[in-house]
Amino acid sequence: MRHSARIAVGPVQFRIGSDWAGPVAALERLYAAYPQDDMRPADATVRLFAARPWRRWLRPSVHIGGDFIVPGALPLPLSMGLLAAEMGMNLQVALGWRRHLLLHASAVARDGRALIMSGESGSGKSTLAALLGEDDWRLMGDEFTLIDPAGGDAFAFPRAVSLKNEAIAEVAARVDPARLGPLLAGTPKGDIRHLIPRADAVAAMHAPARPALLLFPRFGGAAGIEPMGEGEAFVRLTEASTNYVALGEAGFAALTRMVRETPAFGITYPDSAAGIALVEELWAEAAR
Amino acid sequence: MADRAYRAAPADTLRIEPLGELTAIFDRRSMQTHLVVSPVPEILDAMGADACTPAHVAERLAALFDMESAEEAQPILAERLSELAAMGLVERA
Structure with missing residues (x-):
């Protein structure tokens, strides 16, 4: 392809090829401070390509390809090329990764122990992780958390945080503007702006953390904490995993161990400050 | 149906x-x-490696648990066993 980049996020080495310079340049800016190892073979390939050659110029639209494709996915306009690249990277990891149990969950760490937050889109798991990552937590990832099936440790996947809608202003008010990507307005997921994780989070991205607390946040409603049994946490995490079935018994063993060893709670919260207060309260008990 | 025998999946x-x-x-x-x-x-455990009818399972469960009537439990057990067979956790002996 005409334009390409290599990006390492946690254990995953991406090769990204694009028919256009724009998305690759945007990615290179977001991931400029990430460690580079171009000699490492790529684990996942993402291709952003024009439907037909002339479409590169005339009303250009971006198709997402790679080792895995989703048939029937709509192409995005070129102005959303960065979003297409991000979606492509997520897709390749979600469908192709086998070395870890992959949880659709955000995670932050403190003192070598991980807080893992799993929830639907809109639950606020990404915003909470981003905000905690600006405090004295290490951001491990806003979208995916990797669990080592053999040892049970959590590994980071600290891609650029995908801030959405209200979370953009909330986080932008607290960080150096140089750490924010361009505003992608009116995407199918609403407004999106990427946040480059702090340098210490990127530097520590290979350091494992022991799961110490599992939270299932839900944004909206009065602040509340609901203890969750092992069985329910197991069911929810199998649903939150993109490769549980593919991992077979190794995934089963990893999840049963995790829900047994890690206290789990559902939390509801009306705003980020209340959510963070609940997290700190539960962490103080779990990390004891 | 009620006296159909099943065997649990090998341990x-x-x-x-x-x-x-x-x-x-x-x-x-x-x-x-x-x-x-x-x-x-409990049912899977009680069956062990043997071919069991609902009556056998009821008998074994009654020996382990405080059951009011092993006889009344039989139709319920027959239903559970047929569900377990559909899941592949037991098979017809």
Whole structure:
């Protein structure tokens, strides 16, 4: 392809090829401070390509390809090329990764122990992780958390945080503007702006953390904490995993161990400050 | 139906992990995860490696648990066994 980049996020080495310079340049800016190892073979390939050659110029639209494709996915306009690249990277990891149990969950760490937050889109798991990552937590990832099936440790996947809608202003008010990507307005997921994780989070991205607390946040409603049994946490995490079935018994063993060893709670919260207060309260008990 | 005999899946094909009120069962043959509640784990345990009719299972459960009437339990057990057969956790003997 005409334009390409290599990006390492946690254990995953991406090769990204694009028919256009724009998305690759945007990615290179977001991931400029990430460690580079171009000699490492790529684990996942993402291709952003024009439907037909002339479409590169005339009303250009971006198709997402790679080792895995989703048939029937709509192409995005070129102005959303960065979003297409991000979606492509997520897709390749979600469908192709086998070395870890992959949880659709955000995670932050403190003192070598991980807080893992799993929830639907809109639950606020990404915003909470981003905000905690600006405090004295290490951001491990806003979208995916990797669990080592053999040892049970959590590994980071600290891609650029995908801030959405209200979370953009909330986080932008607290960080150096140089750490924010361009505003992608009116995407199918609403407004999106990427946040480059702090340098210490990127530097520590290979350091494992022991799961110490599992939270299932839900944004909206009065602040509340609901203890969750092992069985329910197991069911929810199998649903939150993109490769549980593919991992077979190794995934089963990893999840049963995790829900047994890690206290789990559902939390509801009306705003980020209340959510963070609940997290700190539960962490103080779990990390004891 | 009521006196149909079943045999539980061989013990080494199932990985059974109690998780609080639920029990997760991984079937190594189908690679499927089953989530069950009591009395399913107890039924599988009581069957052991033997071919069992609902009456046999009722008898064995009655010896382990405080059951009011093993006879009344039989139609319920027949139903559970046929469900377990559909899940592949027991098969007709």
